[in-house]
Amino acid sequence: MLHGRQAEIAAIDELIARAHGGEGGALVLRGEAGAGKTALLDRAASGAGAMRVLGAVGVEAESDLAFAALHQLLRSVTGLLDALPGPQRAAVRGALGLAASGDRFLLGAGVLSLLAEAAAPDGLVCVVDDFQWVDRASADALLFAARRLGTERVALLLTVRGDAPVKGVPSLDVGGLPEEAAAGLLDAMAGGTIAAGVRQRLVTLTAGNPLALRETVRRLSPDQLGGREPLPDPLPGGSRLFGERVAELPAPVRRVALLAALEGDLGTVLRASGSAGRPALDELEAAGLAHVTGASVRFHHPLVRSAVHESATPAARRTAHAELAAATEPHAHDTGAADTAATDREAPDTGAFADRRAWHLAGAALGPDEFVAAELARAAARARDRGGYGAAAVALARAADLTPAPLTRAGRLKDAAVAAWLGGLPGRAQSLLAEARRHAGGDAALESQIAQLRGRFELNSGDASEAVRILSAGSGAAERSADGLALLADASEAAAYVGDTAALIEIGRRAEAYPEGFLRDAVAGVGAVPAGREDGPGLLRRALARTGELRDAAEFLWASAAASQLGEADLSAELIGRAGRVARVSGMTGQLPVVLEYVATAERIAGRLAESQAVSEEGLELAREAGYVNTVAAHQANLAAVAALRGQEETCRRHAHEALAIALPHRVGLRAGTAAYALGMLDLGLGRFDAAHDRFCALVSAGPGAGHPSVVWRSTPDRIEAAVGAGDLNGARTALEAYERWSAHAATEESRALLARCRALVAPPDGEEAIEGFAEALRSHTNPYEAARTALLLGERLRRAHRPGEARARLRTALETFRQAGAEPWARRAHAELRAAGESAEAPAGSVLDLLTPQELRIAGLVADGLSSKEIAARLFLSPRTVEYHLYKIYPKLGIGTRTELARLVVLRKAP
Secondary structure (H helix, E strand, O other): OOOOOHHHHHHHHHHHHHHHOOOOEEEEEEEOOOOOHHHHHHHHHHOOOOOEEEEEEOOHHHOOOOOHHHHHHHHHHHHHHHHOOHHHHHHHHHHOOOOOOOOHHHHHHHHHHHHHHHOOOOOEEEEEEOHHHOOHHHHHHHHHHHOOOOOOOEEEEEEEEOOOOOOOOOEEEOOOOOHHHHHHHHHHHHOOOOOHHHHHHHHHHHOOOHHHHHHHHHHOOHHHHOOOOOOOOOOOOOOHHHHHHHHOOOHHHHHHHHHHHHOOEHHHHHHHHHHHHHHHHHHHHHOOOEEEEOOEEEEOOHHHHHHHHHHOOHHHHHHHHHHHHHHOOHHHHOOOOOHHHHOOOOOOOOOHHHHHHHHHHHHHOOOOOHHHHHHHHHHHHHHHHOOOHHHHHHHHHHHHHOOOOHHHHHHHHHHHHHHHHHOOOHHHHHHHHHHHHHHOOOOHHHHHHHHHHHHHHHHHHOOHHHHHHHHHHHHHHOOOOHHHHHHHHHHHHHHHHHOOHHHHHHHHHHHOOOOOOHHHHHHHHHHHOOOOOOOHHHHHHHHHOOHHHOOOHHHHHHHHHHHHHOOOHHHHHHHHHHHHHHHHHHOOOOOHHHHHHHHHHHHHHOOOHHHHHHHHHHHHHHHHHHOOHHHHHHHHHHHHHHHHHHOOHHHHHHHHHHHHHHHOOOOOHHHHHHHHHHHHHHHHHOOOHHHHHHHHHHHHHOOEOOEOHHHHHHHHHHHHHHHHHHOOHHHHHHHHHHHHHHOOOOOOHHHHHHHHHHHHHHOOOOOHHHHHHHHHHHHHOOOHHHHHHHHHHHHHHHHHOOOHHHHHHHHHHHHHHHHHHOOHHHHHHHHHHHHHOOOOOOOOOOOHHHHOOHHHHHHHHHHHOOOOHHHHHHHHOOOHHHHHHHHHHHHHHHOOOOHHHHHHHHHHHHOO
């Protein structure tokens, strides 16, 4: 019976009931040791009814073993892996030691998909006790899934001791029992023999902690319970609750208890303890301190383990670790009766015993030891290969502590920093890298690698201008080597983020010293064009000619930068799309949130606002999980721009201000400029031409870190339109002259269309020149959204020229496109012009696809591309069941019943 837990039970029952009904979720039960969290989990598991139950327990001794908890939780449902999308299946198999592949984001999505499969048909309850001791790799994957359970029939319950952070999951405090419930528990334990004053005193002294109440009553005499003798002062607490019981054990039993406290695997404990093992475990069970479950030794409560550990001397702990290390030698598993228990369960992976051995060797070490350090480094490599970056970072940091040679130690610290970064621990990564620098000892190759990492860390989460300085200096130290060119490329990227044209020019000049190749030509060309050099466009064209050879997402982004520098925004967007597809297929841990910055921007520029919003929402979530602060600003800025085009003023301002709060102090001019551009577009769309003109002009004068030349160039057509609307024709002509210079080397149809539109805007309003210019632009447009804006401007001019019949056709086309894009301010403007041109009908209803959410619209688009539910799930880091759930919601919204009908609607929507 659970005393005084009605509120907690009600919250758990509600979570499970919602999950059974198809609305999954997660909950953290948070409280001190002994508060009764485990009892609540047991009650949830026993009350799950027909729902499947999966469980795991975090064990401190296994907290450094990658995926130990995940294997414990999922081992009974690995038969469902074939239902997962291929990339997710490979990642989960890698984590469970069934394959040699792993990726952090794909693994999280794979765990989500596997839980969804395990939930069929009646739902699933997952309980994970002592989550604070779950290994980092398992915790990351479980939390990734926990934050995305909304459409799954899964209830996930975690218990956490104290203030251990569990990001993104709601928590419920489990405190001491109320006085009446605590008194009821005491009476139930002691059969009503406790004196009222003693009962009150015990409740007060234990703060109602159920475990403390139980253990205290166990050791009090009848006279103490009856108030005839005084209570102990003080009452034991924490691990001291069990300290006396541990101290009373015979020495051989305490030795085996210590082995079990350091290693949960039964077979290993038995091999290490020899003939004394089984009798000692029997005695521990009889004393109520531990129990054997399957192939594991588990203590009655984590505080028992703490009491055993604290009662041992440091020398005894080292000896126990050495014995356990010997018991995990490869030959130790070959024969012997003790091995039977170890084979009762599948090992987490083929290297599991090697990992355990490495950590036991480290626990036995008295000082630096290269052999032990190398074993830990190998364990880290195994964890890293499976996507367990957090575990790899811990193992490499410990390996570095045990490494005698300074340069080897620095290299391991550097590798630990990389693993910590990829594991979403940017603060830990920075401190490890700083320590690596102290031990690098003038080794040029190692110092250049450390410089590159420092620069990347700053670029992703720190001061972008500092990244330029670090990377530029590092490239000088590694000049003429492959590392030097890579550093220069990173320095150029950082300078582009800042908006530092002078640095771009200098970096491009230095890149010319390297042999010709795609990356060299791209970096050199990106610097040569703003310098006004005649050979700049040729360098960029030569780089773009190699795009057929590119395979990596980062290379496609460089190709996109080359196209952008040439003024070809449409080609740039196409190359960004290719980068996004490559990143998703390969996983690209650590790179995907950054790639999605550009994908979301390309979708917005193409007028696919719902798709852009969905990509940025996904990228924002992944960037927060990865700790990429500056990427968070990028997605916030893009969301502001999308909201601006939709006329959502409050949403636009909120996202823009959140982006600026990061971008300005971090000197990320590209993102600060985008946020400022969003505010200008908000004003322009709502017809506030003066305000829009002021904002666009401010962008031109913003220096590096606060603005960006690319944002100025891309927004110049909007600035010209705002200037004309505000009556500043001189300002419009000045902007046009700048835009003609920037577009001088552009060769795509869309770039020519935008230039023609800008020229038409500044042409005399009453002549044919403007009308002919807009018509020329319309003939060249390849971007339907920009074509609609030109059609609106042409329709306005035709109406004012008293040609309403011609105007209506243009305005009708513009209105339909704006409605489909969700660009409501522009649609209202087109509708008003249409009515002024004599169109009496009401504004046509938007596309039926407007009924879909951004996520549903993305899924519909992928269905139209011919992708299966599994393939869509792999693209969007969802489970296949979630994709099917969304389709189940989409069909009745649209009045259809098949994927073919859905694809037809999407194709019609995209048709010009």
